[in-house]
Amino acid sequence: xxxxxxxxxxxxxxxxxxxxVGTLLNCxxxxxxxxxxxxxxxxxxxxxxxxxxxxxxxxxxxxLEDEE
Numbered sequence: 501x502x503x504x505x506x507x508x509x510x511x512x513x514x515x516x517x518x519x520x521v522g523t524l525l526n527c528x529x530x531x532x533x534x535x536x537x538x539x540x541x542x543x544x545x546x547x548x549x550x551x552x553x554x555x556x557x558x559x560x561x562x563x564l565e566d567e568e
Contacts, residue, residue: 502542508532513544 503514511529515536523536524547533547 502539504542504544506530506532506534507545515542 501514501517502519503512505512506527506529509527509530509532511527513525513527513534515523515525519536519539521536521539525534525536526532527534534544535547537543537545
């Protein structure tokens with residue numbers, strides 16, 4: 501069975517063999533929403549990570565505009 505670690509709290513997460521890339525799940529320890537990024541090697545990361553990066557970029561642009 502594939503297993504990995506939560507990027508937030510480092511809890512070990514084991515999933516069934518039927519899991520696919522893109523599957524969303526919650527860490528049983530801290531509850532953060534995670535996404536399966538890869539099966540071999542098994543890799544988890546925060547769900548909607550790309551959207552968070554876009555939001556951070558937009559916030560950075562707003563910060564730059566405020567300084568001008």
